[in-house]
Amino acid sequence: MCQENNFNTGFFEGSDSNYVVDAYELKVRLEHILERISLIFDAASTEKPSAISSSLFIGGALAARSVYTLQHLGITHILCLCANETGQSDSQFPDLFEYKNFSICDDEDSNISGLFEEAHNFIDHVEEKGGKVLVHCFEGRSRSATVVLAYLMLRKKLTLLKAWNTLRRVHRRAQPNDGFAKILLDLDRKLHGKVSMEWQQRKPIMKVCPICGKNAGLSSSSLKLHLQKAHKKLSSGSVDSAMNMEIQKALDALKISRGGSVSPTQRQSSMIEEFES
Structure with a gap:
């Protein structure tokens, strides 16, 4: 053809x-x-941020880069607490979202309370405009959680306990470092005259031999090995008894919010977390 x-x-x-x-x-x-x-x-390479309210979300740097997910959720503003780590030109989209950037290290000595007012004003501004804001740090664990908890306490008048329960219900990995936790506890006391919960430090605690008092490592396995090697004359029953002493010591030191009693479930989960790590 x-x-x-x-x-x-x-x-x-x-x-x-x-x-x-x-x-x-x-x-x-x-x-x-x-x-x-x-x-x-x-x-x-996409992460969906956690919704604390209809206008307030929390997540990590990956969530802040998940453009289509953010647009689907209706996010209009982003409050970044790790601009020094992620950079602004490579990971931000100013044509799509309005940004408020802070650079603060996830360090116990960092003065994160110094940015509370400016950060909270930004969140309120977004809410008043009918927008939605994502608060994020690098992991979505410490800095962003601290700013959000402080916001719920200062602007929504919640106690630390209520703010913590509200956040953890939707964002399980939230865990401010111990320095930030102290700031939140001090804020709770200042606002309400007392602290509403006790904070368990997340730093690993050295196991101490109940017989000789020496450090035996970070896990129950290292403690048991120490007992078997350093105290060879002990029978297996004595080793188990010493281990039980350490477990009971940890249970006695267990602290829960409001000073309530420890339930069997709490005892079991705490013991597993402490001694199987």
Whole structure:
């Protein structure tokens, strides 16, 4: 037909048309596969932030880069607490969101309370405009949690206990470092005249041998090994007894909010966390 109408077929001229069609079909299929791989990669690199209220969200740096997820949720503003770590030009989208940037280290000595007022004003501003704001640090664990907890206490008039329960209900990985926790406890006392909860430090605690008083490592396994090696004359029953002493010591030191009693479930979960780490 092409020859009858004097059409120029270019590189098709003189070639086997079946080979050309097969090559083109292969190209199209490869493009589809690459597109799917790209979509899978994007999905794996996406994090959905946790919704504390209809207008307040919390997450990590990955959530702040999950543009399509943020747009789907209706996020309009982003409060970044780790601009020094993530950079602004590479990880922010000023054409899509309005940003408020802070650079503060996740260090126990950092004065995070110094940015409470400015950060909270930004959150209130977003709420008044009918927008939605994401508060994020690098991991979505310490700095962002501290700012959000302080916001719930200062602007929403919650105690630390109520603010903590509100946050942890939707964002389980929230865990301010011990220095930030002290700031929150001091704020709780200042606002309400007393602290509403006790804070368990998350630093690993050295196991101490109940017999000789020496440090025996960080885990119950290291303590048991120390008892078997350093106190060889002890029978297996005595070793177990010494281990029980250490467990009972940890249970006696267990602190819960409001000074209530420790339930069997709490005892079991605390013992597992402490001695199987």
